[in-house]
Amino acid sequence: MKLENMYETLRNIHGPQGKWWPGSEEEIIVSAVLTQNTNWKNVEKALENIKKDCKNNILHCLAKMSTQQISFLIKPAGFFNIKAQRLKNLLTWLKNYDFDLEKIKTKNIEEIRKELLSIKGIGKETADSIILYALELPIFVIDAYTKRLLNRLLGIKLKEYDQYRLLFETTYPKDVALYREFHGLIVEHAKMFCRTKPLCELCPIDSCRYKNAKD
Missing domain, CATH: 1.10.340.30 (Hypothetical protein; domain 2)
Structure with missing residues (x-):
């Protein structure tokens, strides 16, 4: 998998998330x-x-x-x-x-x-x-789940928060709805499959580097 395909892959697995973060x-x-x-x-x-x-x-x-x-x-x-x-x-x-x-x-x-x-x-x-x-302005949110998925799925490990943020913002168009849903999808996948102790046998992403390294 490439970062360019990550959003589509996660959306196919988890379905549309919409705004994701609830509340006014x-x-x-x-x-x-x-x-x-x-x-x-x-x-x-x-x-x-x-x-x-x-x-x-x-x-x-x-x-x-x-x-x-x-x-x-x-x-x-x-x-x-x-x-x-x-x-x-x-x-x-x-x-x-x-x-x-x-x-x-x-x-x-x-x-x-x-x-x-x-x-x-x-x-x-x-x-x-x-x-x-x-504020509904396009900036990509990076959390521990994002770093985990990038490392395990793509073998990407960076030093600084803003390096991760800019990686997403230069790969994907600056779009509020896209960034909201993408962040939500990352969190959902990390909670469901890519936990601290991952459930690799249940994860539908076969191209995962972490999963393949364990085989």
Whole structure:
């Protein structure tokens, strides 16, 4: 398999994923922080707590809360004190734009990304997730699953996050819907077959280098 065929191969196996990341733009921004070092079920519990307290305008509502109040609401997501502070830092940045995501979208992607990465606690994966899924701008999200699949399927192992990102962005057209679905397909495949201990005997990708190396 070549990287050029990876999207089509995964889509044929798992079917269309669509947007993949659930929730409104505001919920995605919050969940991008909450999902760090935890599973999605825990994120959902934390989001439910937030939505009970914040009926409308989640970002405005959270911005008015203390770090301690946020910490209590997001407790199910784990590392709640750290994540509460990260959320507060992110909310301070959003407040500069009056929480108007359309204002942020008028800037170019690199400028938005630079600002997000200057926020304490916001790393590249979180920043890119916000840009792609909440701001709906074309940037490819790289996570541990992506690195695993590239290594096992194609024998590609790079040093830097942005090397992986640019590899996808120079191979595939810059398209929000494509990047969203592709990222979703990678995660689905990694969870279903290409786990830490892979289920190679069940995986339908016969050209996998890792699988063939084990034969």
